[in-house]
Amino acid sequence: MKRLAARALSVDLGRRRALSGVDLALESGRFTVIVGPNGAGKTTLLRSLAGLIPPGGGTVALDGAPVHRMRGPDRARAIAYLPQSGGVAWPLAVRQVVALGCLPHGERPDALSEAGRRAVADAMAAADVQDFADRPATELSGGERARVLLARALATKAPVLLADEPVAALDPRHELMVLEVLRAQARAGALVVAIMHNLTLAARFADEIVLLDRGRLRAHAPPVEVFTPDQLAASFGIRAHVSQEEGGLVVVAESPLPQA
Amino acid sequence: MPASRPSLITGLAILLVGLSLASLAIGPAPISALAAAKALVSDQGSASVVVREIRLPRTILAILVGWIFGLTGAGLQGLLRNPLADTAVFGAPQAAALGAVLVLYFGLVGALSWALPLAAIAGALLSIGLVVAVAGRSATVVVLVLAGLAIGSLAGAGTSLAISLSPNPFAVTEIVFWLLGSFEDRSIAHVWLALPFILAASVLVLAAAPSLRALALGEETARSLGVDVRRLRLLIVAGAAVGTGASVAVAGSIGFVGLVAPHLVRPFVGYDPARTLVPAGLAGAVLLLAADCAVRLIPSGTEVRIGVLTAILGVPLFLWVIARRKAELAETPA
Numbered sequence: 378m379k380r381l382a383a384r385a386l387s388v389d390l391g392r393r394r395a396l397s398g399v400d401l402a403l404e405s406g407r408f409t410v411i412v413g414p415n416g417a418g419k420t421t422l423l424r425s426l427a428g429l430i431p432p433g434g435g436t437v438a439l440d441g442a443p444v445h446r447m448r449g450p451d452r453a454r455a456i457a458y459l460p461q462s463g464g465v466a467w468p469l470a471v472r473q474v475v476a477l478g479c480l481p482h483g484e485r486p487d488a489l490s491e492a493g494r495r496a497v498a499d500a501m502a503a504a505d506v507q508d509f510a511d512r513p514a515t516e517l518s519g520g521e522r523a524r525v526l527l528a529r530a531l532a533t534k535a536p537v538l539l540a541d542e543p544v545a546a547l548d549p550r551h552e553l554m555v556l557e558v559l560r561a562q563a564r565a566g567a568l569v570v571a572i573m574h575n576l577t578l579a580a581r582f583a584d585e586i587v588l589l590d591r592g593r594l595r596a597h598a599p600p601v602e603v604f605t606p607d608q609l610a611a612s613f614g615i616r617a618h619v620s621q622e623e624g625g626l627v628v629v630a631e632s633p634l635p636q637a
Numbered sequence: 638m639p640a641s642r643p644s645l646i647t648g649l650a651i652l653l654v655g656l657s658l659a660s661l662a663i664g665p666a667p668i669s670a671l672a673a674a675k676a677l678v679s680d681q682g683s684a685s686v687v688v689r690e691i692r693l694p695r696t697i698l699a700i701l702v703g704w705i706f707g708l709t710g711a712g713l714q715g716l717l718r719n720p721l722a723d724t725a726v727f728g729a730p731q732a733a734a735l736g737a738v739l740v741l742y743f744g745l746v747g748a749l750s751w752a753l754p755l756a757a758i759a760g761a762l763l764s765i766g767l768v769v770a771v772a773g774r775s776a777t778v779v780v781l782v783l784a785g786l787a788i789g790s791l792a793g794a795g796t797s798l799a800i801s802l803s804p805n806p807f808a809v810t811e812i813v814f815w816l817l818g819s820f821e822d823r824s825i826a827h828v829w830l831a832l833p834f835i836l837a838a839s840v841l842v843l844a845a846a847p848s849l850r851a852l853a854l855g856e857e858t859a860r861s862l863g864v865d866v867r868r869l870r871l872l873i874v875a876g877a878a879v880g881t882g883a884s885v886a887v888a889g890s891i892g893f894v895g896l897v898a899p900h901l902v903r904p905f906v907g908y909d910p911a912r913t914l915v916p917a918g919l920a921g922a923v924l925l926l927a928a929d930c931a932v933r934l935i936p937s938g939t940e941v942r943i944g945v946l947t948a949i950l951g952v953p954l955f956l957w958v959i960a961r962r963k964a965e966l967a968e969t970p971a
Contacts, residue, residue, distance in 0.1 A: 429860055453863030460857040466718035467853050467908040480851050481863045487912065513908075529854065533862070 478532025707921020710895020728789025730890030736760025758882025834883030893951020
């Protein structure tokens with residue numbers, strides 16, 4: 378059981394205050410989706426949770442230990458981070474890319490141990506990338522590459538998985554496939570956090586929604602409580618139609634509201 | 638694929654031994670390869686003097702310099718995730734030459750002083766550090782090449798200027814050595830001068846190997862995998878500067894070996910930046926030793942400078958890589 382908690386977290390990027398006074402507690406077994414308008418501080422929050430940027434004020438702690446002070450490999454074994462639109466610099470084979478996820482365990486990707494090989498095989502199966510395991514990662518389509526990078530993150534076997542827009546630029550089918558993988562990870566006991574823009578999909582897959590706006594936490598609750606027309610108007614500046622249908626919540630942005 | 642790496646390394650090593658023998662045998666005094674080998678290990682009179690004191694230092698230096706250029710080229714390409722990265726593209730050899738020339742021709746130190754490689758290392762460090770800093774984390778081809786071109790041209794001009802202003806009237810004839818490099822008339826003292834630095838640089842770059850792998854996925858992911866990116870950058874920039882500085886201090890600026898060598902071996906190692914390092918170093922040594930044999934065979938009044946040959950080999954490859962990455966160039970905002 379892991380508990381990732383931010384307390385009074387503030388972060389400055391250059392002169393701009395990107396996050397201020399965020400209090401947030403996340404637990405294992407839950408799939409949390411972070412939403413918010415552009416520039417709300419979503420990526421900054423995720424990077425802070427991953428321990429990649431030091432907090433300007435407050436703390437981020439994993440089971441009580443401040444994440445940005447953890448030793449690199451320790452942190453890497455505990456928290457997997459999937460950045461937005463990541464690329465692969467060299468035409469490495471897909472299997473090699475996924476094997477990079479074993480690095481924090483002291484594995485050499487070209488000579489994996491039995492456990493490492495199993496981690497890579499499981500991750501490739503979960504992300505459904507076995508079919509092109511030997512193709513160069515640079516020659517894949519956007520959807521294929523996104524799944525390969527997700528498999529890389531899964532191969533770390535970290536109990537915490539943080540993904541920055543894992544379904545951006547994916548077609549609807551791949552969008553659903555990736556979200557199903559993330560939800561399955563949470564069901565299997567991982568602490569999963571993802572940033573998303575598609576509110577309907579966020580509502581359908583997430584256990585909890587974190588709504589950020591201008592660097593502040595506006596809401597942290599189940600989707601039905603966060604996605605209300607008033608809340609969407611206040612944070613996103615849109616008039617939205619929200620309805621409860623068979624498959625879950627449907628959130629449709631209807632028109633932009635005049636700037637207050 | 639992994640099975641091909643040991644055979645690649647073995648093949649390069651065998652090639653290197655063969656070329657070393659050839660290098661000991663080639664020169665104005667006709668000595669066969671067999672006689673050269675004999676003269677190396679036992680006293681054969683004048684043949685031994687020629688082989689041991691003229692051709693051996695030259696051979697060792699070509700191997701050392703080629704090795705470190707190949708290794709640092711592969712390291713820098715891995716660090717910047719860019720196949721066009723190389724000390725020569727960054728103007729580092731010219732900057733190193735400027736550092737060496739400044740202390741040498743103003744009579745501060747002698748040609749075999751430790752201060753010479755140190756000054757060259759300072760020059761190289763300045764140029765590599767500057768380019769890596771300018772290029773930063775989003776190193777586009779255009780930024781890299783332009784920054785390197787500017788620094789290289791400036792340092793080259795500075796070298797010529799410094800030599801022209803030198804109080805020593807004969808210094809001007811040595812501009813060619815500093816700008817185009819040569820292994821001619823190098824003694825074993827030059828080997829001892831460069832060797833410790835080249836070994837240190839190799840250790841620095843090889844220590845970065847495991848982290849280079851993670852960097853293939855970008856800086857953010859590498860950091861999330863527990864890699865200390867700042868330490869990695871420091872290791873490779875320091876290794877490249879020390880290696881280039883020491884090499885240039887004894888052999889002048891020789892370009893493009895570090896650019897070419899990694900490209901030759903990369904397909905054989907599955908494009909893994911960590912597994913590219915050692916084969917790239919060996920390929921660099923093979924290339925430079927072969928080039929040094931070639932300059933001695935080309936019939937000409939004075940020996941053709943080795944930097945001319947490496948540029949003739951390297952520049953077409955450089956252009957070819959640019960042509961293949963045209964899409965990236967086009968996307969760069971003007």
